[in-house]
Amino acid sequence: MNLLNKIFNIVFPGKCLLCNDSTGLNTENICSKCMDKIAFIKGSTCARCGIPFEVSYSLEDNLDYLCQRCRIFSPSFDMALSACRYDGVIKEIISAYKYQNKPYLGNDIISIMLRVVERGLVELSPELIIAVPLHVKRLRERGYDQAYILAEGIGRYLNIPVSCGNLTRIRYTVPQVNLSRDERIKNVKGAFSVKDTHELKGKRVFLIDDVFTTGATIEECVKIIRDAGAEKIYVVTVARA
Numbered sequence: 405m406n407l408l409n410k411i412f413n414i415v416f417p418g419k420c421l422l423c424n425d426s427t428g429l430n431t432e433n434i435c436s437k438c439m440d441k442i443a444f445i446k447g448s449t450c451a452r453c454g455i456p457f458e459v460s461y462s463l464e465d466n467l468d469y470l471c472q473r474c475r476i477f478s479p480s481f482d483m484a485l486s487a488c489r490y491d492g493v494i495k496e497i498i499s500a501y502k503y504q505n506k507p508y509l510g511n512d513i514i515s516i517m518l519r520v521v522e523r524g525l526v527e528l529s530p531e532l533i534i535a536v537p538l539h540v541k542r543l544r545e546r547g548y549d550q551a552y553i554l555a556e557g558i559g560r561y562l563n564i565p566v567s568c569g570n571l572t573r574i575r576y577t578v579p580q581v582n583l584s585r586d587e588r589i590k591n592v593k594g595a596f597s598v599k600d601t602h603e604l605k606g607k608r609v610f611l612i613d614d615v616f617t618t619g620a621t622i623e624e625c626v627k628i629i630r631d632a633g634a635e636k637i638y639v640v641t642v643a644r645a
């Protein structure tokens with residue numbers, strides 16, 4: 405932080421988005437007390453989809469242990485990583501970020517992601533970052549693309565190019581929130597397309613989104629990216645349900 409920012413923060417200390425306390429001498433919008441309430445994913449998780457196990461097993465001998473769901477329906481991505489459970493504090497932060505015209509919260513969310521998955525992200529050595537795209541109509545309503553902002557932050561941090569406008573949403577879909585799993589799969593079928601397969605061919609790709617819920621949207625994007633020739637596809641989200 406430069407000197408001018410420091411002085412600015414002393415004169416006008418930031419207020420925490422959630423509890424209204426001072427966030428202290430920094431430019432973040434979430435105070436450390438609220439940060440500590442986030443349900444960060446620690447302990448053992450499914451090697452494929454990253455879902456945390458209810459009981460933390462000692463998995464030193466078996467790092468490839470899969471959850472029951474992944475053993476039955478093998479996901480089309482290679483691995484999924486999330487920083488925290490989609491619960492409490494993070495739900496409020498993501499909702500404010502997406503629905504209350506607060507694109508600047510992207511910075512806070514990126515630091516939440518990096519707190520947990522930073523090492524994992526570096527180890528996977530991605531070559532390209534792609535965000536789950538918004539339909540242009542939704543983009544106009546919201547004014548910014550929340551997943552793209554996160555992708556750009558991760559890209560800048562890892563010094564890796566971020567794909568822009570290649571994976572697109574070609575069909576407007578109703579929000580997935582109130583749909584069942586089967587309805588979600590149907591709702592997003594054929595909703596995405598890749599314009600330039602050359603960008604993806606043989607690449608290790610990170611697919612970025614804010615929340616991993618049933619995975620229907622993510623699975624559909626992964627299929628399209630895979631068809632375009634990507635070699636490895638890792639899904640990176642802030643939170644997972």
Ligand SMILES: [Zn+2]
Pocket residue numbers: 420421422423424425434435436437438439
């Ligand atoms: Zn707070």
Ligand SMILES: [Zn+2]
Pocket residue numbers: 450451452453454455470471472473474475
């Ligand atoms: Zn799994």
